[in-house]
């Protein structure tokens with residue numbers, strides 16, 4: 001029996017308060033309004049930023065349905081929706097693409113001005129939410145809210161993907177993979193034969209390595225204080241792995257010596273100020289490009305001598321690997337289906353959705369790279 005136009009009762013992981021576990025609740029999901037899409041979630045990854053929202057280091061209105069790295073099937077659409085239809089496989093887009101704002105019209109930039117990341121309202125574009133629980137409205141998270149059996153998103157925050165793609169794998173294209181991969185291929189624009197250094201070998205850092213390798217880098221130097229991360233980094237393309245704790249001198253000096261003055265491309269994928277500076281200094285002073293991928297907690301700042309840039313070095317950063325999401329996500333899924341890069345090595349755990357709190361424990365203990373929850 002069709003559920004279109006009706007309220008759907010289903011399970012969702014609700015965060016009522018920061019620093020508390022999720023409660024699996026029975027919630028109501030209202031039908032999509034005009035230009036909105038209701039999605040039956042099939043799989044969702046668990047990302048560090050969801051954990052930052054739980055801890056309160058990312059501020060978002062509560063109570064909330066978190067989750068932003070999902071994949072699912074369109075259940076129904078609101079009036080005026082043209083880009084997806086019921087039955088389509090889709091990925092929700094935490095960094096949306098409205099197609100109309102200044103940034104969407106800019107050929108290079110990608111951080112659409114309709115995003116709900118910079119100053120989160122915790123709602124859809126019309127300022128309301130389709131979720132209720134125990135009579136209370138429950139907020140959205142980053143235009144997506146994938147920790148629910150059903151979610152409603154604005155049309156600008158969802159895109160159709162290949163009908164044959166495995167949703168329990170391509171869901172990580174919704175955030176972690178694309179953030180790292182795009183930082184290499186789109187933001188840094190890694191060139192064939194180049195030398196790269198990647199600081200931090202979590203799921204995002206490993207995705208940077210995949211991007212560097214795909215772009216044809218000749219040397220990929222992987223940097224982490226946890227040597228247990230080195231085997232997977234090598235499997236994915238790192239040519240050398242170094243641990244700053246093994247050296248008495250600063251790691252940027254070690255890298256400068258290894259690379260005739262510094263790498264062509266360096267990436268900070270940890271979210272710490274000290275490693276951002278190490279990464280910057282590891283890139284060559286005249287021709288190096290250094291990309292900030294991690295976000296330090298509590299908007300801390302760095303003091304930088306402008307001379308570090310004056311000789312020609314470039315320092316940049318981006319959200320979601322610099323990709324315009326609606327344009328790029330279907331292409332990334334197609335590239336995965338054409339075996340241009342792997343996703344499987346990044347997915348270390350698969351758990352049923354109900355075990356979401358366990359998935360976050362795995363993330364916090366460093367035991368998982370990516371956990372995918374299936375519905």
Ligand code: COD
Nearest residue numbers: 048049200201202203204205224225226269270271294295
């Ligand atoms: N030196 C070297 N390595 C270190 C150090 C150090 N001082 N400290 C930690 N590390 C290593 C850890 O051992 C670990 O292997 C790695 O750094 C970090 O990995 P994870 O698993 O904690 O992190 P990821 O890969 O899942 O995510 C890292 C980000 C920095 C990308 C993430 O935390 C972040 O800041 N995300 C926000 C940026 C963003 O684009 N957000 C968009 C929506 S999510």
Ligand code: ZN
Nearest residue numbers: 047049175176
């Ligand atoms: Zn994320």
Ligand code: ZN
Nearest residue numbers: 098101104112
């Ligand atoms: Zn836009």
